[in-house]
Amino acid sequence: MKLKRTALIVDDEKQIRRLLRLALEGADHQVFEAETGQAGLSEIAYRRPDVVLLDLGLPDMDGLKVLKHLREWSDVPVLILSVRDEPDEKVAALDAGADDYVTKPFDTAELLARVRVAQRRSLTETGEPVFQAGPLCVDFAARQVKLAGVEIKLTPTEYSLLRVLVQNAGKVVTHRQLLRTVWGEKAESQAQYLRVYVTHLRKKLEGTTDAPSLIKTEVGIGYRLSTGNE
């Protein structure tokens, strides 16, 4: 028998916990709850959940602090679920190691899709040699990109940009994360590089199809590669 996936909800609002439990149980998860940041941290250590839904406004400590503590010893996928919807807050959480950020009020179907995507991370990290999403096919071994079967020529920079997005397919990647991985630490503040190259990449990837945008802009935060099935 396959073991159920486990999810931990860290939120101080009882009603939100009840409703999240209902939604996650409906999506075949076993659900645990914690009311405070401290309790959340010890539950994560004890239960080893497959995914954590973390609120930022906790009574005992800020959710961001919980996340930073947590990232010192665990790489469990973490989804931030918060009423705070300013880009700065989102970027801070994502840069601190959150896998995604959903604002309250949330759409349950979208939330569950993000939970699925966050958990899928481990699959790409284990080194699938070929990535396929809709018409896009990336062969990491051959450094080859195909769109609907037709090979697309990318410059080395465009390719590494696409690779980072593909490795995080379905998840938002912040400007800083992209700049650091593709151009190196010193380029972290050079957001204009990113805009130029994303525009190039989009032209090459989307110029030939009518498909909706593959690379989605998250205003003020970063980019997300659409996998078409989230």
Next chain:
Amino acid sequence: MLEPSGPRPIYPPPAEAPIFAPLRQYLIAFSGVAALTIFCWLVTPLVGYGAISLIFLLGVLLAGMILSRGPVLLTAALSALSWNFLFIPPRFTLHIEKVEDALTFATYFIIALTVGSLTAQLKEREHLSAQVQLAQESERLRKTLLDCVSHELKTPLAAIGAASQELVRAAPNVQNTAILRQLATEIQDASRRLNRVVNNLLDMNRLESGVVRPKQEWCDLRELLESALEIERESLNGREVRLDLSANLPLALVDHTLIEQAIATLLANAANHATGRSPIEIDAGYFDDRLLISVSDRGPGLKPELIERIFEKFYRADARKSGGLGLGLSIARGFVEAHGGTLTAENRDGGGARFTISLPVPVRDASTIESHA
């Protein structure tokens, strides 16, 4: 959410005014130098004119600490002139004979000007950084407040959204009525909470813009208390409430809705803090031309330094507990004050808190009303 470090007034105090107004500063500079000159005149026979320059320098330093740049420079220039004219031989001329005197004078003049300008700069920088700090603090408070309001509004909205989406998903499976009922209840609870938050914000706004005018009618106090109890039945959650009303309670001329809400807030507050199965007690009566209504609990009571703060808007006694904007008591006080009354808090003998509404309102024996009717 408010940080546990505790509440602060929402608006920062106005920036401190400079110690003295500009014109007065120049006057102080002038009279300071004059006083110093007289003093030096008196002590010159004892110390000689060379030491006088040090006394004048001290004066400039002192001026730098309390005055702004212009008056400090005036102090420096005036004392240089005074020293040269009155003390350096030949006296009563600006002429200097000895080379060493000229050197001392030049050095003195430069030091005085530099000190004056430096201390003034330092003070200006201090003033600026204090202002920046104040602005940052006020920005932080504004953000905290906004966070708190958006949390209180969006949390029930999120619950309503999630429950109704789940309801749509679950509805085709009509056999499972338990889940349908649970989801509907969730929506109900959340909309009640949302309603309370929105009403609180609107009431606060009404109070602040001064449009709350009590519509005073003759009210039966017992009826008023009972309807307040009915409003808070859920938050009382079965806790015993003891009513101690003086017999033949007269009718009171108050705004039914406003006073009812003030009492309901006190009840909810008492229910929140009462410990164990201790009852809540309500006393009401007419004493010394005032109608007094008090609500008492056997909770942990109030810290003496917080007794007035709990009535501040957006103050929450336990910021770590989620829920609530910290407006309830402040609105209740506003409603009572709109009647010309007072709402106060105190600790009871034997533990717990007591909140008392005191209204200077006309009362009338119930029987006289009936005879009029």
